[in-house]
Amino acid sequence: ARDRGGPSLAGQLLLCPMLDDRNDSPSAIELDGRGLWDRTANNVGWTAYLGDRRGTAEVPPYAAAARAEDLSGLPPAFLDVGTAETFRDEVVAYASRLWQAGGEAELHVWPGGFHGFDSLAPKARISRAARAARLTWLRRLLGQ
Numbered sequence: 001a002r003d004r005g006g007p008s009l010a011g012q013l014l015l016c017p018m019l020d021d022r023n024d025s026p027s028a029i030e031l032d033g034r035g036l037w038d039r040t041a042n043n044v045g046w047t048a049y050l051g052d053r054r055g056t057a058e059v060p061p062y063a064a065a066a067r068a069e070d071l072s073g074l075p076p077a078f079l080d081v082g083t084a085e086t087f088r089d090e091v092v093a094y095a096s097r098l099w100q101a102g103g104e105a106e107l108h109v110w111p112g113g114f115h116g117f118d119s120l121a122p123k124a125r126i127s128r129a130a131r132a133a134r135l136t137w138l139r140r141l142l143g144q
Helices: 028-031 037-053 088-100 126-140
Strands: 010-016 078-081 105-110
Touching: 010 126, 028 037, 028 088, 037 078, 078 126, 088 105, 105 126
Parallel strands: 010 078, 078 105
Antiparallel strands: none
16 A cells, blocks of 8 residues: 555554565474474465465565565554464564664564464463453554
């Protein structure tokens, strides 16, 4: 929307997002073979989305946000990820890049959280806390 003159977006709600098709972050390597969504599953997901372009210089930043060079002017972002999550380091890096570009980002890194923890264990304390944090951010964003 920012680059194409589209409607203004209120915010970005990014929950354990896939941001980098290169799939080479320290957490992707560290957690390979563990959990529900590991490096192998991530490669399958990116290949399904990008085909043979996955991991090459041909991937556009609109397909993989980590590829974007300019993150200025983006709407406020809420990002959450678990410490036991393949995407952990790419999410933290994206939040850092948003801050460096002068943007707003609220980052939550949930101790012990794995991919989809809030859906698979909805009554767990960490899952309730994650949902509460999202709701609080959304209410603040929407002025409620």
